[in-house]
Amino acid sequence: MNFPVFDLHCDTALAMLGKDFLAEGTLKKNQFHIDLERASALPGYAQCFACFTTPREKFPGRFTVEDMFERELAVILREVNANGDLIQLIYEPKEIELNRNKGLMSAILTIEGPAGFGYNPDLLENLSQIGFRISTLGWNEKNPLTGSHVTGGGLTELGKEYVRQAQKNGILIDVSHISDEAFWDIMDITEAPIIASHSNSRKVWDHSRNITDEMFLAICKTGGVAGFNMCAEFVGENPTLDTACDHIIHFLELDPDGKHIALGGDLDGISHMPEGFTGIQDYPKFAEKLLERGVSEDTVMDIFWNNALGVITQCCM
Numbered sequence: 001m002n003f004p005v006f007d008l009h010c011d012t013a014l015a016m017l018g019k020d021f022l023a024e025g026t027l028k029k030n031q032f033h034i035d036l037e038r039a040s041a042l043p044g045y046a047q048c049f050a051c052f053t054t055p056r057e058k059f060p061g062r063f064t065v066e067d068m069f070e071r072e073l074a075v076i077l078r079e080v081n082a083n084g085d086l087i088q089l090i091y092e093p094k095e096i097e098l099n100r101n102k103g104l105m106s107a108i109l110t111i112e113g114p115a116g117f118g119y120n121p122d123l124l125e126n127l128s129q130i131g132f133r134i135s136t137l138g139w140n141e142k143n144p145l146t147g148s149h150v151t152g153g154g155l156t157e158l159g160k161e162y163v164r165q166a167q168k169n170g171i172l173i174d175v176s177h178i179s180d181e182a183f184w185d186i187m188d189i190t191e192a193p194i195i196a197s198h199s200n201s202r203k204v205w206d207h208s209r210n211i212t213d214e215m216f217l218a219i220c221k222t223g224g225v226a227g228f229n230m231c232a233e234f235v236g237e238n239p240t241l242d243t244a245c246d247h248i249i250h251f252l253e254l255d256p257d258g259k260h261i262a263l264g265g266d267l268d269g270i271s272h273m274p275e276g277f278t279g280i281q282d283y284p285k286f287a288e289k290l291l292e293r294g295v296s297e298d299t300v301m302d303i304f305w306n307n308a309l310g311v312i313t314q315c316c317m
Ligand SMILES: [Zn+2]
Pocket: 112, 176, 177, 198, 266, 269
């Protein structure tokens, strides 16, 4: 049994920029975790591509964070356009299933850390029109919107405005990387489903990037999802695909119908992954392992495709 893959988070745009913004590889074929040649073997594929920026510059003094944001966006658009026979950028969620029926993959634009556009909520309307459908409020630093899982600290007034403007413009709020305090601040004001695009279970593996049972249940209550992250550091000690399954199975204890669990591999943003998983081509192995562990085919299909599609469809019309 082979399942389509809907992955809520990757850093392939950053990987394609290369060390000095020199393109290294193409989306069609590269040495990274994701390329279209390998993804073509899946019976359906939708990938959220993050434009990642942080105030802690990757290239200090050489490029601004605004440069980074624009160049990541440009590289995604360029590579998707260059491979239009394989993948298309989607504007309306309904295009994702239409693409799958036509044998086409789908690309969805997302924001990881709004540093690249000055944390300005007024720009979210334009960004939504360009096609952005998901946004975190930050990365690992404290910023004008929020504290992070590293720094602690809650949502600021500007952060609340950011949540309001994003939700008004059909952009899903993504709580991955945020502090616990700010998570609950968002829960107090949200008027739409909340996702954690690439976060695992803190009960299974105690890491601040993972979410507690209470946080997962609160996400379920909003109608949102948590996407499973393949970063070994967030999965366990020397993790295998069995360790990865432990996170999904724990979430299924809290969400027995399995409607709030998805995938958010963080591919191309991480170096170590569970043993046996080396890139997009290995998701079928993860599905196999979940079936072996007793997860039903219908639930695997929900985790691999339906749940992410559902929340995007509901929020991003
Ligand atoms: Zn991340």
